[in-house]
Amino acid sequence: MLAPISWRVPPRHYGPWELFASLLTEGLVSRGVDVTLFATGDSVTAARLSSVVPRSWSEDDDIDPKVAECLHIASVFERAGEFDLIHNGFDFLPLTYSGLVDTPVLTTIHGFSSPRIVPVYARYDDRTSYVSISDADRHPDLTYLATIHHGIDTDAFSLHADPGDHLLFYGRIHPDKGAAQAIALARRVGRPLILAGIVQDQAYFDQEVAPHLDDDRVRYLGPIGPDERDHLLGGAFALLHLIEFDEPFGLSVVEAMASGTPVIATRRGSMPELLDHGVTGFLVDGAEEAVAAVERVEGLDRSAIRAQAVRRFGKDRMVDEYLGAYERVVRAR
């Protein structure tokens, strides 16, 4: 299991790719699969851990990201002969080593940060098996083995007896994620808003978020660790996920659902695959529909929302599907 080294596995707060690697690795180990996790040295796992960097480059300025990443990736491929399969959860750079070893490589594509990275995936389309994380995120030039939606640890989330009347924004503070849209909507419907997540675009935060913070109606909590997540998500009236991009997957959407919290999301990217419109929340096009959706939230059954999340997005389902994919790849050799 080749994890990224932007953050520890599992991440302390933000780090969706590292969270995925952790949940899948621990799930596989619990099924008796012999897994070696390639991740930062301070990672925590029941698998065998192999590390060439002590800490994530996001958390240690002495580490050059490019240096650490190529040493990290090479350390997997130099041991390729020991493994039946390499699961690449890192992004595109490992693909360029895959032609030099015989071990099958399965790659989870976590999204295309830019159209300029597609040529690498296209170049290695014959060499590696691609798994998309939503049907919406499939690129027409690539061949896919399967779409496997992420699973989460639904036991870490719970139905809250007495949720508040506030709306919640939970995600990276970046134009893609729609923090400004959430602030505008909360103001319009007259509800308080809590924002949480890392600041990924400081200029956007300074211009679009900071001026609205008043410690009362609009509050920003900063990044939130795993221990606070259940309380944060479960305590909200609804999660606002008014994204401005075709998001490949939305972990926070599924996590909110696991807490029984309805989600109001822009009808873009993977959202129609994750949300059952009128059951777990509402898909909206634009501000008018979002306002109407807030009014309909109270008609939803929060226990039914959680039940749906457990059924569709539990980690065991994800582990099952990856095990099936691994078997297909290994047998096809």
Added chain:
Amino acid sequence: MLAPISWRVPPRHYGPWELFASLLTEGLVSRGVDVTLFATGDSVTAARLSSVVPRSWSEDDDIDPKVAECLHIASVFERAGEFDLIHNGFDFLPLTYSGLVDTPVLTTIHGFSSPRIVPVYARYDDRTSYVSISDADRHPDLTYLATIHHGIDTDAFSLHADPGDHLLFYGRIHPDKGAAQAIALARRVGRPLILAGIVQDQAYFDQEVAPHLDDDRVRYLGPIGPDERDHLLGGAFALLHLIEFDEPFGLSVVEAMASGTPVIATRRGSMPELLDHGVTGFLVDGAEEAVAAVERVEGLDRSAIRAQAVRRFGKDRMVDEYLGAYERVVRAR
């Protein structure tokens, strides 16, 4: 021959690593060596050219440097079995592919851009043979096969009958290269100064260079192509190379010498290896010694300077030394 793809081979103006790759490749081909040059698609060579990117990423914004570089490097190693030796002139990233192939790899280390890249070289110290470009640039943690000083095409430079009375700065406009020191020295000794080279640090240019430009006593010509280089270098009273870093090698220093132009250089890095103090120029510590050196320049014999450059820094000498190094590597297998 694995060249960088920051610029075409040979470069149109700036691109010292690409210039090195070109001179060595053409020299090897002229000796009958069967060379495949991995470089941008618009490169010009008598060798077999292999390219995965049409143009350099510095000259095409549609190209993602990281994407282009890993595809470029992988394309060499995926064909490793066809070659007796891979000469890596690219920097550290190719080293991390070298453990996955059997072909010997010789790496010319063009310098350490940061101490944070040394761990990659250390990791592959046993796997690849390192060539330093000066004794001064050797890192104590690494094992070296040889130091091979760069050679240049000395035929492209010529002694100028009637050089001007102006001083010359020729290099990247960056604090390392001492443009500000050159301006101060020219002012102090009352001579005009011409500056030429790419702007690599715009803030430095704006603050330390631009305010002094007057189209008369201090002039900036911008980047200079190969066709203008002989005239630029040969026409100067002296080249000022008042560097503020331990430069691994100075191509412009050797090129100036090939035009018979004396060089006044800070006694740092490779300068004592390149300059014969009192013959081809002067090594100086600080501004006082630099002023004294300008006064002594007229005592130097410009034809003797050129003769020394031809003797010590001709490309044939470099090709001979690399052929010797290749033989040692291939025989040691």
